[in-house]
Amino acid sequence: EPEVTQTPSHQVTQMGQEVILRCVPISNHLYFYWYRQILGQKVEFLVSFYNNEISEKSEIFDDQFSVERPDGSNFTLKIRSTKLEDSAMYFCASRGPGSYNEQFFGPGTRLTVL
Amino acid sequence: EDQVTQSPEALRLQEGESSSLNCSYTVSGLRGLFWYRQDPGKGPEFLFTLYSAGEEKEKERLKATLTKKESFLHITAPKPEDSATYLCAVRYNNAGNMLTFGGGTRLMVKP
Structure with missing residues (x-):
């Protein structure tokens, strides 16, 4: 069964550093998303890309x-200068064609900013 | 003002004890209500989509229903492996393709 994959599973970085989170959406999907979830809080929408x-x-x-979608398979989220409050789980999601299709989520990247 | 509210926040059940989880929403122009299951440290796993009041969907021990103001996720004879956080999310007019999530219900099923 096709699935969304994300790398790395855990990223630790120092405040002020740049990080790139990577996602490979489901292959025939056209809509891509990033969400984040701070520990103990709701899942929050960040951005959609089409x-x-x-x-x-x-x-x-x-x-x-x-x-960015640098090639035909990857979808990346870059944070230029990380802050402590950027620490969260970051989820990539993708959706197939059609107005109402559900979004399928990846396993997430846990970002820890020290 | 919260647009999607889930209750209860946590629910403990004995194995086999059926119950319902609630998701109420205040958005207008609903374009879909989605139920997801989330295990600790994992991404949301898609369960159901509901589009219009009166619609019902079933999958194994789970059944989702929708009215004009809320959705219920009914769990019949739950098993310990049903323990997870259940998330409700909506898409609605003037909000594009984004999903707006509720806070989730953490379900614990004891054997």
Whole structure:
């Protein structure tokens, strides 16, 4: 069964450093997303991406964040200068064509900023 | 103001003791209500999508229903392996393709 994969599973970084989180969406999916979940809190939307551009973004997704689809399979989230409050689980999701199809989530990357 | 509220926050059941989880929403122009299961340290696993009031979906011991204001996830004769956090999320007009999640219900089923 096709699934979304994410690497690394755990990333530890120092405050102010840049991190890149990687995702491989399901192969025939066209819509890609990043969400985050701070420990003990709700899953929060960050950004959606379609046709090689950002479709929507939340207030969380400020200038420190960027997304890219560098090739036909990978989808990345970059945080330019990490802050302590960026520590969270980051989930990638993808959705197939059609207006109502569900989003399938990856296993997540746990980001710890020290 | 919370748009998606789940209750209870936590629920302890004995194996075989059926119950229901609630997800209430206040958004207008619902374009889909989604139920996910999340195990500790893992990503949400898709369970069901409901689109219109009166719709029902079933999968093994789980049954999801939808009204104009809320959704229920009914668990019949649960087993310990059903222990997880169950998340509800909505898509709605003027919010594009993003999902707005509730806080989840942490279900613990004791043998």
